[in-house]
Amino acid sequence: MRDAILDDIRAGTKSRNQIAREHGVSPSTVSKIARDDGLTNAFDRTHTENATRAKQADNRAMRAELARRLLVKANEFIDLMDQPHKVFNFGGKDNTYNEKTLPRPPASDLRNLMTAAAVAIDKHVVIERLDSGAGADQAASLLGSLFDQLQERHGDTAPE
Template sequence: MPRPITDEDREQVRHLHAQGKARNEIARELRRSPSTVSKIARELGITFDRAVEVETATKVRRADLAARRADLAIALHDVAEREIGRMTQPQLYFEWGGKDHTYAEKWQDEPTPADRRTMMATAGAALDRSLKLSPARDETGERSRSVIGRLMDGLARNYAERHGTETVGDGQ
């Protein structure tokens, strides 16, 4: 037979709920079933609905991830710039080997064509990934389209005023 709900149970549920504890946590602490805790909460007019908290936490998490993606995009741009810069810099080449295990090194004015291709591929991959993480926005194109649209509307209004006709449309 189930244990009856007491005033003490109600008071403990109210107190623990006020502390921000979840339903299952309260149930464990009181050694009652979660459904009993839900029933008590319903009687007391309190809820364990955390939708607002979850929504806020989700927004914060998304903002954090967006910031991390932006940081990673910047780091990838840095890699691309470094690789492109290396393409025209002196390059140290070395070899180690032979039967006597000798070491030899040589500086060249710039990397070999094969090494430059590798650097270009690395830079291209880094830029491609960076732009996927944080796509470029063409704000200047949008601005110029709106400026041209306003200019055309102004010309149309001016024409209509001078010639007594109606304007076709307003591009704003």
């Protein structure tokens, strides 16, 4: 069994946990077998960690572009509120088409444009907040404040 485990380790195609499952041993046993055979870097995940960091950076860049596009769309929706607006209708017994250009959209369309702009802005803000790390800073500040208040009230010693 040890030789089979070493063959899997040397092949480098399986994770330590996968090898352990397939051979019915613990992951620490697989690590020990690798270490005893001098395969100290057999399960090195440096490349995986680098790939993960690169993917995270790519995702941040995509979110930044998406946030920019959301702001552009919000501006377009707001601009449309002051533009001439074509209204139309199909109807009647002859199913005729009628249209008219108004100096600006009717109230219901203005509301829809404003809602669309507001949603785009809100989503932009969410993306910006996600990538700014502000959420983590706020949580750390809150936890620190709670800890200080607890120490103030109860001291820093455990109850007996």
